[in-house]
Amino acid sequence: MSSEASKMDKLSDDNMGTSVRAMSNGGLLKISADAPKTLAETLQRAAKQYSQQGITYIDLDGSESTQYYENLLQEAQQILSGLRKLGFKPQDKVIFQLERNQDFIAAFWGCILGGFVPVPISIAPTYELPNSTIIKLKNTWQMLGKPLILAGAKLAYGLRSLSELLKLESFQVQVIDDLRQCEPDTHWHPSQPDDLAILLLTSGSTGIPKAVMQSHRALLSRSSATAQMNKFTSDDISVNWFPLEHVVGLAMFHIRDVYLGCQQIHAPKELVLQQPLRWLDWIDRYQATITWAPNFAYGLINERAEELNQRNWNLSSMRFIINGGEAIVAKQARTFLKLLEPFGLSPNTMYPAWGMSEVCSGINFNHKFSLDSSTDKDSFVSVGKPVPGVSLRIANENMEVISEGEIGLLQVKGLIVTSGYYQNYEANQEAFTKDGWFNTGDLAFIKDGCLTITGRQTDIIIVNGINYYSHEIEAVVEELPGIAASYTAACPVFDKNG
Incomplete structure (x- = not known):
């Protein structure tokens, strides 16, 4: 496991002599003149133009119902x-x-x-x-x-x-x-x-x-931008099993899907946590095209590799699996793709992503991740380029933009960015720079316009003067026999000498 300093030095050495500023822009967001401008208009359009599409609800008892x-x-x-x-x-x-x-x-x-x-x-x-x-x-x-x-x-x-x-x-x-x-x-x-x-x-x-x-503008701008970048349409079918109070369940899936007018399936997370293979059962049953999960869920599937032989899924419909919400471990993602390839899942169907509530959920997607473009030993996984209408930059602690390949503070600008925290002057002062960029609190670097998250500012653990990322330690621990995936957490503990 390498230190943050050595990684940063290597990345900087690779970039020596270029002095390319660490910035990335998603390009122009194209919104048609007749596109809905508020959420109410969005639902009204879905009801009129996509009246035979809607939402399938899966309840805790496994029963299903559909609402147009x-x-x-x-x-x-x-x-x-x-x-x-x-x-x-x-x-x-x-x-x-x-x-x-x-x-x-x-x-x-x-x-x-x-x-x-x-x-x-x-x-x-x-x-x-x-x-x-x-x-x-x-x-x-x-x-x-x-x-x-x-x-x-x-x-x-x-x-x-x-x-x-x-x-x-x-x-x-x-x-x-x-x-x-x-x-x-x-x-x-x-x-x-x-x-x-x-x-x-x-x-x-x-x-x-x-x-x-x-x-309304922020939420619809993100929906439009992700549809433009990822070519989502009303023909897509999505599966989400995360709670709707989570920004991904609500904004990245439900609101986006109403905007698209596509069919969407929502299920309780408890059903997947109890029996993770249910997630894949639903993809097969509904011939879904879009879904998502954080890293831990891929580990839950990988742990059940021996059970896969009992299934006869057809997963060939799935074209866009979003991997985000927590640190992405390359080995987990790659193992998942390998295990499901015999069921028709394309090895190019996973898209590492990044987002947060302050930017209406996912705004970065890696379109180049595959088994061929990655290895099990990759320390970090790129989350690609931003969606149209979004700009990123990496700054140092003085809020100066640094060079590509250097690790610094990730900042975002665009219509999708929050206007601030409700009645919280102090937090708003910390969140925005004088020139209007939002401080995400994430550490990252940009290389060739693509973003890689290396951790949170608070996720670094210092041991004997060397910096380690929490997710790296957790990934190594989860390799040990008897350790269940997603049940590890690395945090600093001080002895009596500090």
Whole structure:
């Protein structure tokens, strides 16, 4: 395992004499004149032009149901009507505690039609004992001025009793099923492209989450840009099993797919974590063309190599597997592709990617990753070039752009970048440079216009004066017998001498 310093020296040596600035641009974003300018217009277009397309929901019990986009619009108008009867006005916040995907999606679009701002928060493992998710919920609720919490019937009781546990005044909890009884309201709020559309929560250093503000323009620009770069169309079929409160599940998949008007399948993550091969069962059953997973999921499949002989999948329909969300380990990705090649999966179908909530999810995609272009020993995997309309640069601690091949701070600019963190002046001052670039907090380098993430600023572990990346240590540990993939974490521990 090499140190950060030696890697940086080698990369810099390779670049000596060129003095190419570490910048990359995705080119012009082409948006047609009749493209939707707000999320409400996006759903309306899907309902009119792609009325026979929609969403397939897979429930925890394995049952499936399909909802066409025109039916989703109808249900969203019922939710809108119910929220207005509760006194909601445009830009009012609504906290989501919605376990079922069909509840989440209907509520999301009901909020969008009314100009209300959804604030998704993950479901707690229990509401009877304090835990980190409950603390996040409490802090967010207080930060936003104690807004209504929209929940499924199953969680509503636990949420109402939670206020006693936390010694708070009662949460205002509304069961979503009650809103479905209302007559549809077809008088939507005329949102503008730069209006706040959603708040996406990220971790805060003080325990109070930072709320990422994303507009209609930002979310639709990312959808359009990724479609332009990756040639996604209404003919695609996607499979997502990550929670919709996660930016990938919501923005990179659901919103993009409504924008495209394509068929989309959503399943609970629990089904895949219990039996990882279900993910591939769905790709085969629906002949899906697009899916995604973070690195750990490929490890879960690889661990079950012996079980693959019992399957007779046809995975030839799959053309775009996004690998992102955490550090990408080349060996895991390559093993996955090798194992599934006999089932018709192309060895060129994986696209390492990078993104974050602050840029509406994935904005970088590596179109050159394959078994031929990589090795199991690669320390880093490139995440390629940015989508149209996005610019990247690598800077030093003085905010000066450095040379290609040198490791520094990754900064981003474009329509997809957040306007800031909600009511958080200090975080916003740290997040943006004086010339308008967003500081991602990631360390990276650019080579030939392609981005490679090397870690977070906080992900470096120093041992005897040598810098190591956490994901490198974790990858080596996972090679040991008896160690389960995705269950390792490397962090510094200080002895009594510091």
